[in-house]
Amino acid sequence: MTNSMTNTPTTISRTIAIASVASLIMIAGLTGCSESDDTKAAVNDANRTFSSIAAGDSTASVTFTEAAYKEIENSVSKYAGSENSYAEAAAISLSLAKLGQASMASQDAAKAEIASLHKGRIVRGIINEWLTMSAIAQAAGQFDPSDEFAEIKNLITIRQEDATKYTAQRNEIDSRIADLDAQIADLRTKSADERNTSGGLELQMARVSATRAAEIVVRVREHTLRADGYALEAVRIEGVVGQLRPGAREISLNVEKAKSQIELLKASKIELFARQAANQEDAQQAQAAATAATKRIKNAVGDFTQHRNSEVESANETAISLVRASIAALRDANKVTKQVASLSKSSAQQTLAECYARQAAGYAEAAILYNGLAEAGIPGDWVALAQTAANNQVQTKQDADEAYQSAASSLRGARVKGAEADRIEATAVRLDQLGGIEPEPEYEETYDDDTDDMDYEDEEFDDDEPVEDEPIEDPDG
Numbered sequence: 001m002t003n004s005m006t007n008t009p010t011t012i013s014r015t016i017a018i019a020s021v022a023s024l025i026m027i028a029g030l031t032g033c034s035e036s037d038d039t040k041a042a043v044n045d046a047n048r049t050f051s052s053i054a055a056g057d058s059t060a061s062v063t064f065t066e067a068a069y070k071e072i073e074n075s076v077s078k079y080a081g082s083e084n085s086y087a088e089a090a091a092i093s094l095s096l097a098k099l100g101q102a103s104m105a106s107q108d109a110a111k112a113e114i115a116s117l118h119k120g121r122i123v124r125g126i127i128n129e130w131l132t133m134s135a136i137a138q139a140a141g142q143f144d145p146s147d148e149f150a151e152i153k154n155l156i157t158i159r160q161e162d163a164t165k166y167t168a169q170r171n172e173i174d175s176r177i178a179d180l181d182a183q184i185a186d187l188r189t190k191s192a193d194e195r196n197t198s199g200g201l202e203l204q205m206a207r208v209s210a211t212r213a214a215e216i217v218v219r220v221r222e223h224t225l226r227a228d229g230y231a232l233e234a235v236r237i238e239g240v241v242g243q244l245r246p247g248a249r250e251i252s253l254n255v256e257k258a259k260s261q262i263e264l265l266k267a268s269k270i271e272l273f274a275r276q277a278a279n280q281e282d283a284q285q286a287q288a289a290a291t292a293a294t295k296r297i298k299n300a301v302g303d304f305t306q307h308r309n310s311e312v313e314s315a316n317e318t319a320i321s322l323v324r325a326s327i328a329a330l331r332d333a334n335k336v337t338k339q340v341a342s343l344s345k346s347s348a349q350q351t352l353a354e355c356y357a358r359q360a361a362g363y364a365e366a367a368i369l370y371n372g373l374a375e376a377g378i379p380g381d382w383v384a385l386a387q388t389a390a391n392n393q394v395q396t397k398q399d400a401d402e403a404y405q406s407a408a409s410s411l412r413g414a415r416v417k418g419a420e421a422d423r424i425e426a427t428a429v430r431l432d433q434l435g436g437i438e439p440e441p442e443y444e445e446t447y448d449d450d451t452d453d454m455d456y457e458d459e460e461f462d463d464d465e466p467v468e469d470e471p472i473e474d475p476d477g
Contacts, residue, residue: 043076043086043090043093050093050096065104066101069097069098069101070097070101072093072097073094073098076090076091076094076097080093080094080329080332087332088333088334088335088337088341089333089337091329091332091333091337091341092337092341092344095330095333095344095345095348098322098323098326098348099322099323099326099344099347099351102319102323102325102348103351105315105318105319105322106351106355108318109312109316109319109355110239112307112311112312112316113358113361114246115307115311116304116311116312116366117362117365118246118250119300119304119307120366120369121246121247122300122304123297123301123304123373124369124372125250125254125257126293126296126297127297127372127373127376127378128257129257130293131376132155132261133286133289133290133293134286134287134290136155136268136286136289137283137284137287137289137290138283139151139152140280145272148272149269152265153269155261155265156265156266156269159258159261159262159265160262162254163258163262166254166255170248170251170252173244173247174248176244177244177245180237180240180241180244183234183237184237184241187230187231187233187237188230190230191227191228191230191231192227194224194226194227194230195223195224197223198219198220198223198224198227201216201220202216202220204216294379297373301369301373301380304366305385308362308366316358320356323348323351323352323355324352327348327352330344330348339415339416340414342411342413342415343410346407346411346414346431349403349404349406349407349410350403350431352403353401353407353431353434353435354400356396356397356399357396357397357400359392359396360393360396360397360400363389363392363396364389364390364393366385366389367386367387367390367393370383370385370386370389371383371386374386400435401434401435402435404431404432404435405431405435405436405437407431408427408428408435408437411424411431412428
């Protein structure tokens with residue numbers, strides 16, 4: 001397996017958040033806190049529900065998962081912020097439940113954005129048809145066959161170039177989809193192997209001592225987490241494939257359309273001189289087709305705009321609202337669980353950043369489409385619509401950058417030490433880069449050559465003495 005999964009900020013941050021809250025709940029149970037049995041029971045129930053969700057597969061019912069997250073939210077929300085030892089664990093459980101709901105809502109928003117992209121491609125396809133029909137109408141209106149011949153020849157060349165370009169694009173995207181499908185199959189196999197190993201270990205627990213069983217539990221968790229990681233990466237790649245397939249279908253349609261138009265133009269070239277007397281009639285027919293295409297463009301644009309203003313906006317707002325609720329819940333986890341809260345907050349802020357980034361990409365596509373309509377000369381207020389979409393794209397891109405930067409800050413605010421510290425910092429640097437912040441360039445200090453003659457024999461160094469770092473305040477709390 002490649003390092004793509006381990007280097008992906010989404011996978012790392014969410015895995016850390018879930019693993020951390022599980023550890024928190026386990027530790028709280030071992031300390032025997034009994035200030036609130038109800039809170040303890042709610043937190044433990046939430047942990048079991050999280051485990052059941054994590055142990056599920058890609059065919060699990062979405063309705064079941066949504067209900068599970070909602071059940072966790074309802075069970076722990078009244079305890080988050082209360083005054084007992086499990087209150088902070090309840091707050092983190094509430095945050096993760098909200099984040100789980102947000103992730104599912106984010107998937108719905110992604111689907112809405114993909115549908116928007118497909119609708120936009122339909123509009124662009126009709127624009128191409130309109131441009132072709134308009135060009136044919138203009139060419140057919142010329143009474144000099146030589147001029148029309150040159151124009152049709154030029155159109156054939158253009159469509160042949162389009163056919164060649166689309167064919168190359170289709171081959172490239174088909175190859176990419178095949179590679180991704182192979183990766184998905186490999187990840188599914190690895191996930192199944194890990195789960196089988198975990199299941200085999202669980203079967204051994206009944207036949208070994210308590211000490212050995214405890215060791216097996218750790219190994220079971222390790223295999224389960226790896227299986228979940230493989231499954232999550234497979235789902236992520238499936239999402240990429242899901243985004244590629246509509247494009248592949250659209251490109252195939254463009255290839256066939258280009259070839260069809262080439263054949264029509266070639267036929268027109270052969271018949272050109274014989275049809276000189278009928279040029280005027282041909283011009284009228286082509287203009288009628290262009291007019292019909294104009295009406296279809298308006299209908300398709302109306303469908304596109306209505307979809308963005310309703311489904312897309314609503315889905316994005318729902319996802320963003322849930323993420324913000326997840327972040328807000330962590331305000332009640334700022335004492336003994338501050339590190340876990342920081343990791344969870346980083347995960348939520350990254351999800352928020354991804355929501356904004358997806359919005360920004362959608363607005364950018366809309367701006368391109370409206371500008372294309374304006375450049376094609378289609379009647380409509382496309383320039384103003386393009387400017388509005390561009391302004392929204394700038395704002396949501398800024399929001400995404402800020403959320404990525406906040407995610408990096410929260411990740412560093414956890415102040416994780418030990419073996420994970422470097423990986424956490426590498427992830428934080430990647431999040432900063434996604435947010436538009438480049439790391440400071442590394443440099444080496446140089447000294448004069450005579451420093452090699454310095455005598456260090458009288459100096460003493462204690463390599464075993466630890467160096468205390470000054471505590472760093474989390475700017476996001």
